[in-house]
Amino acid sequence: MAGWQPHMDRRDALATLGAGLALAPGGAAAVANAGSQATGGSPASDSVLWYAQPAASWVEALPVGAGRIGAMVHGGTTREYLQLNEDTLWSGGPYDPASPDARDALPTARELIFAGRFAEAETLLSEKVMARPLKQMPYGTVGWLVLTRLGSVPGPPPFSAERAIRSVVTPSVPPMPLPGYRRELDLDSAVATTSWTADDGTIHRQDVLASHPHQVIAVRITADRPGAVSLALAFVSPNKDAAVAAGRAGELMLSGANAPAQGVAGALTYNARALMQHKGGTLRQEGDQLIVTGADEVVLLVAMATSYRRYDDVSGDPAAITATQIDRARPLGWRRIAEDSSADHRALFRRVSLDLGRTPHADLPTDQRVRRGGAGDDPSLAALYFNYARYLLIGSSRPGSQPANLQGIWNDSTSPPWGGKYTININTQMNYWPAEPAALPECVEPLVAMLRDLSVTGARTARTMYGARGWVCHHNTDLWRATAPIDAPSYGMWPMGGAWLTTHLWDHYDYGRDRAFLQSVYPIMQGAALFFVDTLVRDPLTGAMVTNPTTSPENRHGGMSALCAGPTMDAGILRDLFTQVADAADILGTDADLARQLRALREELPPFRIGGQGQLQEWQQDWDAQAQDINHRHVSHLYTVYPARQISVETTPDLAKAAMRSLDIRGDEATGWATAWRIALWARLRDGNRAHGILRFLIGPQRTYPNMFDAHPPFQIDGNFGGAAAIAEMLLSSADETILLLPALPDAWPAGSVSGLRARGACTVDLTWRRGAPDSVTLRSTIGGRRIVRFGDVTRALDLAPGQEVRLAGPHLRPA
Numbered sequence: 001m002a003g004w005q006p007h008m009d010r011r012d013a014l015a016t017l018g019a020g021l022a023l024a025p026g027g028a029a030a031v032a033n034a035g036s037q038a039t040g041g042s043p044a045s046d047s048v049l050w051y052a053q054p055a056a057s058w059v060e061a062l063p064v065g066a067g068r069i070g071a072m073v074h075g076g077t078t079r080e081y082l083q084l085n086e087d088t089l090w091s092g093g094p095y096d097p098a099s100p101d102a103r104d105a106l107p108t109a110r111e112l113i114f115a116g117r118f119a120e121a122e123t124l125l126s127e128k129v130m131a132r133p134l135k136q137m138p139y140g141t142v143g144w145l146v147l148t149r150l151g152s153v154p155g156p157p158p159f160s161a162e163r164a165i166r167s168v169v170t171p172s173v174p175p176m177p178l179p180g181y182r183r184e185l186d187l188d189s190a191v192a193t194t195s196w197t198a199d200d201g202t203i204h205r206q207d208v209l210a211s212h213p214h215q216v217i218a219v220r221i222t223a224d225r226p227g228a229v230s231l232a233l234a235f236v237s238p239n240k241d242a243a244v245a246a247g248r249a250g251e252l253m254l255s256g257a258n259a260p261a262q263g264v265a266g267a268l269t270y271n272a273r274a275l276m277q278h279k280g281g282t283l284r285q286e287g288d289q290l291i292v293t294g295a296d297e298v299v300l301l302v303a304m305a306t307s308y309r310r311y312d313d314v315s316g317d318p319a320a321i322t323a324t325q326i327d328r329a330r331p332l333g334w335r336r337i338a339e340d341s342s343a344d345h346r347a348l349f350r351r352v353s354l355d356l357g358r359t360p361h362a363d364l365p366t367d368q369r370v371r372r373g374g375a376g377d378d379p380s381l382a383a384l385y386f387n388y389a390r391y392l393l394i395g396s397s398r399p400g401s402q403p404a405n406l407q408g409i410w411n412d413s414t415s416p417p418w419g420g421k422y423t424i425n426i427n428t429q430m431n432y433w434p435a436e437p438a439a440l441p442e443c444v445e446p447l448v449a450m451l452r453d454l455s456v457t458g459a460r461t462a463r464t465m466y467g468a469r470g471w472v473c474h475h476n477t478d479l480w481r482a483t484a485p486i487d488a489p490s491y492g493m494w495p496m497g498g499a500w501l502t503t504h505l506w507d508h509y510d511y512g513r514d515r516a517f518l519q520s521v522y523p524i525m526q527g528a529a530l531f532f533v534d535t536l537v538r539d540p541l542t543g544a545m546v547t548n549p550t551t552s553p554e555n556r557h558g559g560m561s562a563l564c565a566g567p568t569m570d571a572g573i574l575r576d577l578f579t580q581v582a583d584a585a586d587i588l589g590t591d592a593d594l595a596r597q598l599r600a601l602r603e604e605l606p607p608f609r610i611g612g613q614g615q616l617q618e619w620q621q622d623w624d625a626q627a628q629d630i631n632h633r634h635v636s637h638l639y640t641v642y643p644a645r646q647i648s649v650e651t652t653p654d655l656a657k658a659a660m661r662s663l664d665i666r667g668d669e670a671t672g673w674a675t676a677w678r679i680a681l682w683a684r685l686r687d688g689n690r691a692h693g694i695l696r697f698l699i700g701p702q703r704t705y706p707n708m709f710d711a712h713p714p715f716q717i718d719g720n721f722g723g724a725a726a727i728a729e730m731l732l733s734s735a736d737e738t739i740l741l742l743p744a745l746p747d748a749w750p751a752g753s754v755s756g757l758r759a760r761g762a763c764t765v766d767l768t769w770r771r772g773a774p775d776s777v778t779l780r781s782t783i784g785g786r787r788i789v790r791f792g793d794v795t796r797a798l799d800l801a802p803g804q805e806v807r808l809a810g811p812h813l814r815p816a
Contacts, residue, residue, distance in 0.1 A: 010790070030629035046354065046383040049366040049708060050184035052077070058083065059427035059715060060367070062185040062192045063410045065395025066210035067340075067446075068402070069304050070409040071145075071217050073208045073693060075183035075194040078149050079205065082217070083412050084142040084156055084272060088308035090479040091259045091598060092137035093267025096457075097484040102129040102465035110173035110548045110565075114540055118561030122489045125563075126367040129465065130482035131491060136476055141411050142272050142304055143237030143254060147221075149204075150230035150293060187391040190345040191338065200539030202228050207334075210400055211341040215325045215383035218341070219300040220334045226280065233276055238414050244288040250276050251326070252290050255319065258306070259414065270306040271318035272540060275326050277301070294558040299334045301326055311453050311481040344595030348394050351439040352756035354383045354727075356749045367706040376692070379749055382727060385699050388708050389724030392717060393449065395441050397431075402479065403446040404431045408717040417714050422450075424497035425475040425553040426634065430673055430718040431724035432504055435679070436511040437732065439756050444508050450481070450522065451501055455524045457481040458498055462531050470531030471524075494551045495535070496570055499577050502528040503643075506580040506654075513762045513783050515587065522584055526591065526790050529581040529598055532574055536601070539565055542620055544606040546570070552618050553636045558626030568637035571605040573629070576644050578602040593745075598668075608640070608647070608655055615665055616640075616658040624665070631667045633674035633679065636660060642677070642684040645735050649686050660685055668694045672703045672710040676722025683729040683744040692728055692746035698723050732767065734759035741767060741774050741791040741813075763787060763800075773811035780805045788811060 002097040018527045052073045055061040061083065063071040072083040105128035112121035180197030192208045203224040210217050223229050231664050234376075235244045235254035251273055258268040274290075276283060281295030292298055305321035307314045329337060361369060361378040369381050396408035406427055408419050422428045428447075435444045458471030461483040466472065473483040485492035502525055511516045522701075536545040546566025553569065556562050579602065582595035611622040618624050618637040640646040649656040658682070668678060675698045682691040697703060703711050703719065710719030730744040731754050739759045753768040766778040774791050781787070781800045789796045789808065796813045800808055807816035 001389070009673065010776060018545060023547060029110060038773075040462070041700075045362070046139070047187040047387050048184055049125050049187070049384070049388070050182060050368055051706075052181060052183075052365050053178055054181070054183060055528060055707070057197070058412050059709055059711075060707050061065070062183070062707055063392065063395060063709075064185075064192050064208055064210040065392070066188065066212040066215065066217075066292060067394075067396065067398025068400065068411075069217060070210055070216065072410055072412065073185075073194070073301075075192075075197050075206075077178070077181070077194075077198075077204070079790060080147040080149075080194075080708055082145040082147070082208065082302075083220070083410075084145060084217070084302065084304060085409050086142055086270065086272075086304040086306060086410050087396075087405075088135050088306045088479060089142060089258060089268065089270050091140060091261035091720050092264035092478075093258075093314060094312050094478060095264045095482065096182065096460060097133060097136075097482050097486070097755050098461045098464040099129055099484065100464060103467050106466065106549070110537060113549055113563055113565050119306040119716070121549065122561060125489040125493055129485065129549075130489065131482070131486045132648060133264065134486055134488075134708075135262045136419060136421055136478040136482050136486055136801060137261050137264065137480060138415055139411055139479070140258065140414045141238065142435045143235060145217075145240065145241065145274060146233070146234045146236055147219075147300075147490075150232060150291070183513050187387050188346060188349060189342045190349075190395070190725070191342065194503050199669070201333055204228070207338070209341050210395065211329070211344075212261075212339055213244070213340045213344050213808050214329045214337055215303065216303075217300075217302040217678070218300075218334065218337050219302075221298045221300075221339075222296070226296050226813050229278075229281065229292040229298050230293040231291075231298065232286075233290040233292075233300065235272065235274070246285050247273055247275075248323075250283060251502070252276075252285075252288070253319075253322075267288065267314045268306045268308055268430040270304070271317055271322050272302065272304045273319075273322040273326055275301040275330060277330075291763075301329050301337075303329075308479070311457065311479065322420060341523055342373055345394060347441055348442065349387075349390060352390065352754070354378060354752075354754045356383045356444050356752045366708065370704050370706060370708065371701050372700065373612035374696045374702075376696045376748055379752075385704075385720070386724045386727045389720045390438055390440060391433060391721055393431070393440055397435075397443045397446050398443055398613055399445040401446050403428065403450050404717065404721075406716050406718070410717075417716070419478070419714075422477045423475065424473065424477060424501055425494055426636075426677070427673060427716065427718045428535065429500055429504065429721040430676065430725070432721070434721050434728060436507055437728045437734075437758050441508060441512060441758075444504065447504060448503070448508065450477075451498075451505065453481045454483060454498055454501070455482055455527050455745045458483040459527065466531070466535050470527040470529065470533050470534065471498060472531045476553060489549070490556065491554055493549050493563065494553055495531075495547060496573050497608045499528050499532070500573050500639075502575070503576050503580060506576075510760045511758055511762070518584055522588060522590070525577075525581045525584055526594070529577055529594075532577070537565075538788075539606075539620070540701070541604060542566070545601060545604040545618070546572075546606060546620075552633050554714055555627035555632045555634055555636065555745075557619055557621035558621070560628065564619055566606045568606070568608065568617060571614060572637070572640040572644055572646055574605055575602055575640075575646060586809065593807055608658075610654070610658045613661065613665065614658060617653060618662075623660075630665055631670070633670045635663070635674070635677060636667055640680055642680045642729070644803035645684075647677050648684070660687075669697055669702075669751065671716075672698065672712045672719030673716055673722055675703055676710075676719045676726055679726035680722060680729055683726055684733070686744050688730055688746040689748075690742035691726065693746055695723065695726065732757045732759065732765055734761070734763075737761050737786055738788040738790065739763065739765065739779075741765075741777060741789065742769060742772070743768070745772055747772070759787075761785065761787065774808070774813065775810065776816065777808040777813065778805060781807075
């Protein structure tokens with residue numbers, strides 16, 4: 001059944017889910033309270049999301065993921081929708097969008113920008129330089145696995161694909177309490193569970209997980225009465241070429257081809273295969289559905305794959321891949337699959353634990369907690385948000401998968417917002433901000449793999465467009481690793497995306513100090529730097545070596561254009577890139593001449609400037625007050641504060657004050673990811689109460705959906721990750737060999753604990769605090785060396801041996 005989207009009309013919302021989204025005043029609370037009372041009270045924790053009613057929209061459903069595959073679980077009692085994703089199902093196929101006319105046009109464009117003739121430059125760039133096609137390929141969805149619960153009389157299920165999948169929720173659906181109902185996501189076990197009591201008193205239970213070890217989505221459906229499980233299984237897909245057919249015994253298959261986009265032909269085939277196993281009862285196929293009646297237990301195994309092998313290789317056999325995955329999982333049974341999957345997940349998730357205190361509000365259903373999140377009196381909601389982000393990163397970025405995109409992996413559309421791509425002028429970078437400090441370095445591996453690809457496709461773009469060595473990627477990329485500038489010059493004519501991503505390679509090294517890793521990625525870092533050695537030009541007005549053409553991402557300056565030369569962000573990224581490549585060359589004992597050249601070129605980049613408002617200038621010129629939007633979501637020039645460390649209250653107090661002024665002008669409230677960035681910036685600037693005030697906005701209903709997905713709006717997952725990184729920064733910050741304890745602790749968290757946070761230099765920190773000061777600190781490092789530990793004005797120098805554990809006590813950090 002193909003071509004439809006899974007939304008529900010009034011009848012389905014009532015008959016299928018039992019209760020729609022309670023939109024009437026007080027309605028949702030009535031539903032939630034009824035559920036809590038029925039279950040005798042449902043204590044929440046820092047690692048469980050739970051609800052007293054089914055999801056009536058996608059942003060209420062609960063995500064499970066195994067890096068490459070994922071699902072959204074709605075928790076319906078009459079009809080369940082499992083929305084499915086496979087991370088290589090994108091539109092289009094291999095393509096090279098670099099314009100062959102760009103190289104000849106760029107010198108003229110640079111002259112026009114230096115002369116302030118921005119409109120003419122924009123016209124020239126649009127005609128000659130921008131990518132062909134002008135858009136990149138969108139991420140897609142496999143479709144939905146629909147489970148319809150049957151009554152006691154066997155027969156065809158009351159299922160209509162067009163009615164159940166194409167229709168929409170009617171906002172006037174009244175709330176319908178569901179006694180005995182609970183829907184939850186356990187972040188520790190990575191299992192989504194739905195349980196409810198039927199009219200006849202039978203208790204039903206459904207468990208769903210995404211198995212990384214076994215590469216399947218697994219579902220178990222049980223009841224407390226023998227023979228009480230009867231259901232029909234169907235695939236539904238919005239993809240035009242999708243076809244459903246019987247597979248081998250007990251199997252149903254969905255297969256098809258991906259769509260073309262922007263004139264690029266579709267090149268992929270895909271396959272989803274569902275196996276239904278049952279204890280007791282009977283199983284039969286009826287049309288394009290599998291139907292089981294009278295079973296004691298049903299286990300579903302779902303495998304998904306495409307023919308994608310690499311950005312330039314689409315020769316895979318998805319049907320063979322899914323058959324192998326199902327065959328490997330088939331004999332294991334639910335218990336073995338669940339145990340293996342939870343153990344694999346916990347090996348990552350349990351590295352860090354966070355306790356910020358608890359109030360009675362933690363006992364409320366999660367959607368109620370989010371609705372009152374701005375109150376600031378539920379500290380464990382911030383801990384839940386932090387834990388959820390780590391769960392989402394584990395679920396959307398594992399070795400061998402694609403990197404987490406704008407929606408991680410979870411997407412219900414063939415045309416998601418912004419294509420669901422990799423927007424690399426902040427969003428993809430923010431996805432990985434928490435990975436290193438929050439002890440998930442393995443989750444960075446897909447990003448590293450993508451950079452290896454981009455260094456190849458970006459080298460082609462560097463040669464074709466710029467006549468330059470090295471490699472370049474502009475402000476977006478996709479599955480096919482396109483690197484040319486897209487959308488419009490005011491957005492896409494920014495050559496820094498690949499350079500910024502490259503700084504993550506240094507971060508990964510700096511946290512782990514693995515020389516072999518640095519050796520393996522050095523060619524990528526070197527190539528990113530060489531591109532700018534060849535393309536920086538002398539600004540005739542300031543004398544600095546600058547990028548041109550470029551933008552300060554997406555912000556229009558006083559010349560009513562985004563085009564410019566040498567903005568603060570570009571100089572900041574290059575300052576980091578040149579330093580990191582030169583330092584890597586020193587460590588590896590190579591490229592001494594290049595290291596000297598990069599350090600010399602670094603000194604010729606535009607300096608920081610403080611403008612007439614006392615702000616850190618975003619551009620070389622003091623255009624900030626005349627910018628089109630003084631509250632712009634991007635705070636690109638403050639890259640130099642966070643994630644970089646070029647400006648700090650300790651080393652550059654005047655510039656730090658100017659950065660604070662810039663933040664004051666921009667305002668505290670922005671889109672989800674931009675709000676998260678502001679929290680991280682205030683944390684880095686050591687204002688914990690300001691950071692916490694903005695965090696309250698982020699985790700409240702304006703920027704967090706009921707399922708705790710970040711509300712840009714619409715959903716973008718970067719805000720979840722940025723918020724978690726900001727929380728970590730409030731508790732622990734590190735640079736070189738120095739570790740700062742509680743650098744931005746807010747008054748709202750006077751006591752608490754965190755264990756397992758990572759500091760640079762291969763160091764792990766456990767920390768408890770009381771009355772706003774450290775109570776106990778434990779440091780462990782896998783490598784030897786000196787560490788400087790600071791809290792306020794107290795400093796302790798520690799000489800650690802490899803593997804040594806050191807304990808400090810009290811606010812004076814005395815040896816314990």
